[in-house]
Amino acid sequence: MADNKSAVLVCTCGKQLQLDYELIKNAVSKMKLAASVTVHDLVCQEEGLAKISELVDKHGGRVVIAACTNQKIQPRIDEHLESNGKDSTQLQYVNIREHSAWVHENQDEATRKTIDMIRGVLARSAGSTPRQVEKKDVPSHVTVVGGGIAGIEAALSLSNLGYEVTLIELEEELGGHVIHLPVVAPTGKSGKEILTGRLDALQKNKGISVMTKTRVKFVEGEMGSFIVHYTTDENEDEKTIETSAIVMATGFREFKPTMMDEYRYGRNPDVLTQFELSCMLSEGALARPSDGEEVKDIVMVQCVGSRDEEYKRDCSKLCCTFAIDNSLSIIERVPDAKIRVIYMDIRVPFEHEMIYKESRDKGVDYIRGRISRIWEKDGKTHVQFYDSLLNQYFEITPDLVVLSSAILPPEGTRELSETLGYLVEDDGHIKELYGKLRRNETRRRGVIAVGGVTRPQFVFEAVTDAQAGALMLHTELQGGSIEGVARGAVLDVDDCVGCSLCAQQCPRGVPLMIEQTDKEEEDEEQKFIFIASIDTLLCHACGVCQSLCPTGATQLNFLSNDQLWSEIEATLEDAGPDYPITLCFYCEECSVSTIDIVGTRKMNYPASTRLIPVPCAGRVSIIDILKALESGASTVMIAACETDRCHIGGTGNEIAQVQVDVAREILTAIGWNGERVDMFRMFSAEPERFTTAINEMVKRSKELGPTPVHKGTSGKWMEASK
Ligand code: SF4
Ligand code: SF4
Ligand code: SF4
Structure with missing residues (x-):
């Protein structure tokens, strides 16, 4: 010893x-x-x-x-x-x-x-x-999917950082939506002007290969050794690219409201979306689509499909600015044009307020209200709207109706998530690992997301997002030679039974299931076709796989099962029936910050508490919880990050919740009372939430009395779990 x-x-x-x-x-x-x-x-x-x-x-x-x-x-x-x-x-x-x-x-x-x-x-x-410090050489190559402003910026930034880049674009030309914008607020420049310098740089850059009319089919591998399978419009045969990381920069799509009968979109050619108007303006072809006549009278309708439970619950953020930009572009071309904008709210951030003011000064008429209906009669488009400030209905016959349609994530985002391993928000955008601290990162290590595919972003936001994403990847790939202390999960392949729980639940998609072709000689009964493989250097060290692994094959190299169990036992060595103890496992993310604040503010809570840190709440297994009770704790709590705010990958605290729920069921089944175990969530600076939680668990300790282990019932949970 x-x-x-x-x-x-x-x-x-x-x-x-x-x-x-x-x-x-x-x-x-x-x-x-x-x-x-x-x-x-x-x-x-x-x-x-x-x-x-x-x-x-x-x-x-x-x-x-x-x-x-x-x-x-x-x-x-x-x-x-x-x-x-x-x-x-x-x-x-x-x-x-x-x-x-x-x-x-x-x-x-x-x-x-x-x-x-x-x-x-x-x-x-x-x-x-x-x-030990470990080193791994990986290709100094990154694949960027999406050739809009964010994708182009990411490709250029990565190239500046020394990476070879392949830029894949689905369409024939690069530039995404931005290239079609007549003006980009607040710069006053057109989308083309904003992109020209970047497109030139792209063309001259020998380290960036651009592939247009190309579609990513699926991806295999892990950070450092991804293989991207793709096809092109010209050739349906699948080809591959070996790459170390993937940048998702597929931008956004504008909602086409064909199903909203009241707007007549798709049936009346003079009803357009805001982006369709942008294209018209940037091509210098402002005319009435139905007959090519001059456009003098325009009505714009805000929030079409946005802020609507049926289509998109949230505000789309960009469309008010698009409407103002387009109004100003029209006035520049047709100074006496009559423009009405029918809105619920006008939402413009930053200095966009100035262009909003400018448009009002130049005569754009902002009307608070809603469209009642649109119809065609005598070759004209009729619009009836309600002005909520005047409490009055009006009927007009504009040349164009322009719908400020919702901004949605691009087609195929969900489908690609199955192969790229990122999570998708309810609204279909790619979910970033943690909005506050882990922007751009996705659940899958080595796959990042930049620009509009994560949420609606203005041009300058998409540019800075792409630059930040490139830097973030550079930190991961270290120029193609990853070096660091391998702190994370280590796999004992001999103990792995190939259940794939680790691969399914790892918040960062690190474990891979590898087919075992060299096991053919073994007894069929004993043969496991797939065995896990974990690259510790890529691991984020949360311990989720460890808490789920049925055989203990995967364990953190700094907090093995034996280490945690012996810590629990030693911490509780002096626990006795007359001194009921609450054991608190706390995550070393939000919870530790909150608990430290409790300390610096010298907020009191009972001393009959013992605290054990874990990297993520998801590291705590049912066995760990039961072990604590078996070792003499009267109650056990897990302090974790708030719902949807798990720093490691978004799911560690949810997995911990499942472990707690099952532990409670087992305790109830054996008569130990499920109330002895609970989980509490908190942000990083919520000291009251922690003290309330720990006081509650201490109260339960007192109410429930000494732990049953002190009455000689230890080991019962093992029988119950059989
Ligand atoms: S940005 Fe304006 S038009 Fe777009 S959803 Fe928000 S409030 Fe409506
Ligand atoms: S959870 Fe454990 S047993 Fe299952 S595949 Fe992963 S390492 Fe193997
Ligand atoms: S410790 Fe966490 S990040 Fe690492 S392999 Fe296990 S589940 Fe994945």
Whole structure:
């Protein structure tokens, strides 16, 4: 066991923590996994860092640091050790300040909790192994799907960063919608002018191959070794491209309201969509489609298909600006044109407000109301509308009716999601991993999304989005030579039974199921056709696969099952029937931030609580929960990110919820009471939500009494789960 011992460094935080350090020192020095215990006043300062260095040398990297939040000190300590050529990957942290001393008034209880948590982390540390820096060479090539403004910008940015790029476009020409815009607010330039420089750069760039009239059929592989299968209009035979990453930049599609009878779109040629009018204007061909006559009187109808539960619930964001841009373009060509815009609300962001004002100054008539109906009579288009400010109906006969139609995600986005592995929002846009911090990233590592395919974006937004996406990919691909500490899931192929749960549920699509062709000689009964394969270097280290794997074949290399179980047992070693304990697993994303804020604000909650960090709530399995109860916890809670806000990939907290629900059912079935387990979600700065949750679980501990394990019923859940 000597090899598994760790040095413990306990910080007094400048002698300001109200803990009994003598008692801690005595208790820790008697722990079988503690090699030594040192109390230090400021481990984060130079002298403290030197001490850590010394302990790392002496104990082969196994050091437990009991101090303030590792969010604050870990980067400093890592940097210090790394700059001195030392391994920091085995260091373990216990937050005795924000999670203990600062939140419990009773010094004895806080000290007891501190000792328990150090014992727990010593057990975790005993199972730790040093992690190596690994290197993987991948093609320095990226495929961009979509040749609109975002795709072009992404291709140019990636090329500037040193990548070979293949730009695939479905249509015959590049430029997407933007090339057809007569004017792009707030620049005053036309779409063509905005694109010209970029198209020239694209043409001159030898590192970018452009393939138009090309359709992506499907994709296989993973980041670093994707194979894109495609066909062209000229050749239906499938061809392939080997590429390291894929940028989805397929833009948007304008809603065609043929099914909305009231607008007569598709039946009356003089009823157009706003984008169709843009095309007309940019081609300099403003005329009435039915007879080619001059256009003098135009009515624009806002929110067609948008803000409508039946078609698109949300505002499409761009169409008010498109209507204003087109109105100004018309006035430029036909100064005496009469333009009415019938709207529910006019929504223009940023300096677009200025063009809205300009259009009003130039005579565009904005009428708050709705269209009642459109019909044709005597060769004219008749429009009846209701002016809600005047409370009056009007009838007019415009030359053109222009519908500001909803902005939708492009066709095929959902279909491609099946092969590209990204998730799709309810409205059909590609779902970004986490809107606040992980923009552009999708569920599938190596597949990013930029521009309108994620949500309606103005031209300048699509451009910056594409640049950000390119930089993000560059961070991942590192120019084609990925190097880093492989911190994540490691697979023991011998234990894998090929159930594919990991591949189905990994929030980043990392595990691949590989056909086992070399197992033919084996007994048919024993043969598993597919076995998982996990590239640890690509893994995001959430532990979801581990919590689901039925055989323990896939486990995090920094938090194996044995490590977590021994930490649970050691933390709860002193739990007794007269001191019911609430064990809280908290994710190291939103929950840790919130719990740390609880600490810095010195908000009190009961000390009969023990906290164990996990990278993502999805790392916690039913077994872990039951293990905690079996080890003496009275109640168990999981603190996780808010719904739909799982930082790792959007699903870790949902998987944790399933584990909690099943654990509750098992507990109810064996008479242990399902209320002993619960999950609580929180954003990163919601201290009250955490204290309310943990108080609730402590209350349940008291109500439900000592854990049944103390009455000798341990092991019952195993029988029930058979
Ligand atoms: S941008 Fe304007 S027209 Fe478009 S949905 Fe929003 S409010 Fe309606
Ligand atoms: S979940 Fe486990 S057993 Fe199932 S395929 Fe993945 S590694 Fe293999
Ligand atoms: S740890 Fe998470 S990201 Fe890594 S393979 Fe498992 S489920 Fe995927």
